[in-house]
Amino acid sequence: MSMSMGNVMDLNITHEKLNGTHYLELVGEVQSYTAPKLKAILFPLSEQTKQKIIIDVEKIDFIDSIGLGVFAGAFKLTKRSNSTLILKGMKNHVRRLFEVTGLI
Structure with missing residues (x-):
């Protein structure tokens, strides 16, 4: 039996730090399959004292409850x-x- 994951969208994350501010751009879907990838980058930044994090979510097509949970935690x-x-x-x-x- 073969299983295809053809409909699973990926999440691409670009992260750069300019003038003390962290900029992240998210492209794709934030859902149960991809949320751990975002959490692994976002939580360590969020735990640091007095950081400024700006996340561009314009290219996010879909967010499920797991993805929302990552943002809530952050x-x-x-x-x-x-x-x-x-x-x-x-x-x-x-x-x-x-x-x-x-x-919000």
């Missing part, structure tokens, strides 16, 4: 570490998810 960590986390470029369908879950 928001908590940045609050605890006196850091700032900004999401920019949200499409309407992504914004609605964040509004419904109380993350």
Whole structure:
């Protein structure tokens, strides 16, 4: 029996630090398959004291509850570490998810 994962979208993450600010660009889907990849990059940054993290989510096509959980966890960590986390470029369908879950 052969199983195909042809519909599984990937998540590409670009990370650079300029003038003390971390810039991340996400392209693809943030879901159960790809969320650990984002968490592995975002949580260590969020735990550092007084960091500024800007995430461009304009090219995110889909976020599931696991993906939202990663963002919720990162928001908590940045609050605890006196850091700032900004999401920019949200499409309407992504914004609605964040509004419904109380993350905005």
